[in-house]
Amino acid sequence: MKYWLMKSEPTDFSIDDLEKSKTIDWYGIRNYQARNFMRDDMSLGDQAFFYHSNCKTPGIVGIMEVCKLAYPDKFQFVKNHKYFDPKSNPKNPRWLNVNVKFVKKTKLLGLKDIRTYNELKNMKILQRGNRLSITPVTAEEWNFINQLLND
């Protein structure tokens, strides 16, 4: 089993939205590296931190679980949709998504807080200029953060 951190802008889709809908297709990923993580490295049961980005207090706000393996993102073929991609061929779809399900809300562990722990200093999210919306988390980082969230 692997661990992940997945970003979403809360004005777009928040942890509360996930709690309400229980599961969601994680659509709209239009970055090859992030797509490849979903396609090649995610398994059923993988755990992920839900991270609120581009908001007043960015940080980890909850936990979710991969509940469906990667399959074509339906919005890439919906004309006029925000995520429509005219270059994607239905016979060989360019963009994929997994489904995730709500596990729990946690207290907010802000980006500012994450920065203060030496144990977390290698997290991708802290690296300069990192914009990748899906990043792997090591077991050590996962356990360390979980402990913080349970305190």
Add this chain to the structure above:
DNA sequence: GCCAACGTTGGC
């Protein structure tokens, strides 16, 4: 709203 960092596009 600003802007640095980064990914993608397209002309050559």
Add this chain to the structure above:
DNA sequence: GCCAACGTTGGC
């Protein structure tokens, strides 16, 4: 294949 221009991300 290079690289300038452009668009996007996301913290601040």
